[in-house]
Amino acid sequence: MEKIKYKLAGLGMVIVLVAVVAIALTMFVGGFTKTAEVLVEAPRSGLVLDPDAKVKVRGVEIGRVAEVTQQADGARLKLAVDPEMLKLVPANAGVDIRSTTVFGAKYVNFVVPEEPSSNSLKPGATVVAEKVTVEFNTLFQHLSDVLAKVEPEKLNATLSALGTALQGRGETLGELLVNLDVYLREMNPTLPTLQQDFAATADVSNIYADTVGDLLRTVDNAVTTGETLVDEQQGLDDVLANVVGLADTTGSVLRENENNLGTALDLLRPTTALLEEYVPGLNCMINAIGRLMPVADAMFGGMQPGVTMNTNFMFGAEPYKYPEDLPKVNATGGPRCEGLEDRVPGSHANYVVTDTSEGAPYVPSMKIEFNGPKVFQLLFAGLPGVSAP
Template sequence: MGMVRRFSTHALGIAFIGVVCFLLWLTYAFYAKVFTDTVDVQLKTSHIGLQLNKHADVKLRGVIVGEVRDVSTDGDEATVELALKPDQVEEISREVSARILPKTLFGEKYVALVPPAGNEGQHIKAGDVISRDKTAVGIEIEKVLNDALPLLQAVDPADLNATLNALATALEGRGEDIAKTLTQLDGYLKKLNPSMPELVAALTKLTQVSALYGDVTPDLARALRNLTITGNTVVEKEQQLQKFFTDVSTLSTTADGFLTENEDRVIRLGEVSRPVLDLLEKYSPEYPCFLRVMTETAPILNDTFRNGALNINLELITNQPTPYQPNELPKYLDKRGPTCVGKNYSHPGAKPGPYTQDNPAPYITGEDGVIGDHNKNERFPVNLQLNRAAPGFAMDSGAAGSPAEQQVIDSVVGPAMGVAPGDVPDLTTLMVGPLMRGGQVNLK
């Protein structure tokens, strides 16, 4: 009998504990709305969705239409599980979007459903996915909440309350002054706004100039250091500089007196020199050619005057150049411009060089009043062999310069020169005689 009573007591205790646990679970179930029918949907949003608490409200046009059941994230976006009231889903379109808004400045967040514009179409159903509001307003609100969250978490509400109270006390009774200040500020802004593009451009250029100055700062610093050295040098050489400036002043005074006294002469010298300089400029292309001809002539002259003697090859011409006539007065009418005839430089229009004994250069004269070439461009027609004895003559060194030799030479050279044998100059005998003897004419 006792054992039965003890068993009944234990059973009643266990039953009592079970009833208590059941009542606790039932209380939680009612709180969690386990027995309430809901339409479960999902909200895909950014990381701001992680700020929602479980059982946070879901509102449409200010009316609570559901609550938040769970919040999760995959690293890229947040997924919010929403439980909507079945009797309210008829008013919620499938095209609805959502924003996450705070109830107060420091209050909890809730989900605000944003109905679509125009025809709403079918209502939302279980398993649908709601996207976040991607309009400009929605994005701006989301950005403000994201940026303000760290601040709100860091600010103590009591300190904020004290700050706001102090601000309200400071502004109390100053509404009219503040209004005037805002009005003036508005006027300033209206005047400043038209100039904003120029201001922005100026700031951009200022940035470029600043960057440029930043790049050249080492050079500027080096220039300043060099300038310091220059300044120290000027200080050290002060006496020499003063003497230099004194000398310059004296020179300036002397030059001023000279120019004042001779200004007319200096001007006249420039006017007289200008035609000469123009002429020199006109013939300036001839100078390089002249120098090249002189360079090529120098070896020939050295060979001609070798061993301290003048060495020449004598060539007889048909007639001596004829004298100038009375009507051949000097004239300066040459208009050809720069002209140069050298060993390898042909005169325009003449036979080409290089010029040699067999291909002599042309006899070129300007319009100087001379008529013809006066036989200067003719060659001897007889084929003479120089430096060899003329055939048919037996002349030895014993007869050199004798009257007999002179008669022989005059009889040969006279017809070639177009004069009588008796009119042949004695100089001809002295020069042609050695040629006929097979010797060489040397002039010293």
Template sequence: MPTWLPKVAAICFVVVSALVLVFVYHGFRGSFTPGVKVTVESGRSGLMLEDDAMVKAHGVHVGSVTTVQQTPSGAVIELRLDPDAAARLPADPGADIRATTVFGAKYVTLTDPPSPGPVGLTEGTVLRASNVTVETNTVFESLSDVLQAVDPAKLNRTLGALSSALRGQGESLGRALVDTDAVLTRIEPRTETLRRDLAAAETTADIYAGATDGIVASFDNLAVTGTTLVDRADDLDRVLLAAIGMGDAGRRVVEPNSEQIVDVLDLLRPTASLLEEYSPVLPCFLQGADRARQLAEPASGGNGSSMMLKSTFLLGTDPYEYPRNLPVVEATGGPRCGPLPIVTADETPAPYVVANTGANPFEAGNTSPVFVPDSLFELLTGGAG
């Protein structure tokens, strides 16, 4: 046995032992290294995010990815962070999954929140990934799915037909683009108006949508009305003929007297204007008169439609003299009802308006009946003598 063989065997044993220690260290260093466990939830993780991927914050290595699990809603990524680094990080950082290059492996980077908060990322915190870089192989995969769904031969024929249709139409296409640009240029200043119109159209559409049942019911009613008119067409014809005959008879009556009717209406204009001005007074006056009738009927007698009254002469009033007692049209004050139609005991005597009408039975200051022989003679003889 050569003397060098034991030496070579010892050297090989040392090298193998060193390699085993190195592999064991790299394989289990995550298990023996204490760290802060954090979970990142993402809509997807991409194809190049693997275990032991780096976790960075502000470009500094602060931990590593321990596991990447795919779920029906996306991906769940477990991180192990260095305790000292976790103590300096914000309590609610953001998380992005980025790639070093378009073909490189991905890593997780922790970002600062929009507004400063407490410091110290604790064990069990769940973060939400806001951005995942799209790698080139993902694009190739999507393109491959598209190419598998589209028949290349049919796509070639479609592109060939499109090429043939566009060949020689460059000038027409150019004019169409220029015209489109001109139209869009004129529309662009009105975009705000269009936006308001669309918003109003949406509101109007909502109103019509809410009134759909009523509109449909109205159409159903119109259908019933139309059916009724069709079924009663003969009766409708007779009604229209009768209306035409009545209109012709009315024309024969009104036409010869048209001027007189116009004169009558013109004469009625001042009276109608006065009634229009005092129209608010008429309802309360009539209601007050009816109320007075109800109160007076028990004393004077009545049956609800008529009332018995006993009248007598009022002595003490001077006889009419011309022109001293000519009426004076100077009453003013406008329409007013006062306490009518119901006058309570607290409102008596009811207030009234004193107006100058030329009639004042007490202008002579009479406080008791006054006998005037001449006036009595004129009353008995009817003014003869």
């Protein structure tokens, strides 16, 4: 019985030790710690990113990598993050996979943007990794792949030729690199403008591409025009000679009459200003006459050959007298279109009362003149300095 008790005591102690070790290991790996799951999709996980890798934000460890799954289009990481620490990660945070040293193990780092969101990252969210640090062994692998495709003798010949070309030109090459650095520093601030110019150039090129047919036809027409000018060069020379002669003659005429032309233009200013003011009225009158042209055409022979007229002899009338019948130029009010374009049959336009009289309204003479004045007298009689013949 004593041996059985000792065996049972030893077995119990072993069980207790195993339980203590199991509990310690479970606590070490966080088995009793409540975690929130976050998924990360990355183009690749890297060569030194394993489960239990650290997860950090702003340099503070907030969890670990629970699982790494390789997929056809990249890698999928399952993160186990402390729920309380997850509140420190903004909802718009990014992710990148970094390494502590060149050859060190990688960890997952949450990148906080310049303008972080007021909401925190929720459990179960999926974040896309922006970049993964490239390892030296990856670079060596790419370099070995390149060297495997390069023939050694050709590489040796290329390096020898390059060495010969650069021999004794170190100072010149250094100056070239310094100047290139200066040029690049000057060009760097204008890169956004250069990008906009490239985009605008693409739009312009598209327009040219759409109009290339018309441009080619224009070139063909220009060629035809050029051939015509070559064939008719003698006639063109004659035309140019005549134009030169006309210019000489016109120049002499203008030089001799420049004062008179200037005076005439000055005298025309009031008249042209008045015409400009009354342009709306003239426009109304011309439009109204245009509508009456069919009626005038019918009245004056448009409906039959010849011109229909009603003529008669009339007694002569007494001509205007100066200065009794001289009108007063003092009417104002501007142009009026009332009743010209929109006249209603049987209606009359309103009479405009203006100050155009020297003292009394004009009353035409009702006397019959048997020996009326001649045309010359009708035109010029009564004017100062003009007398009837």
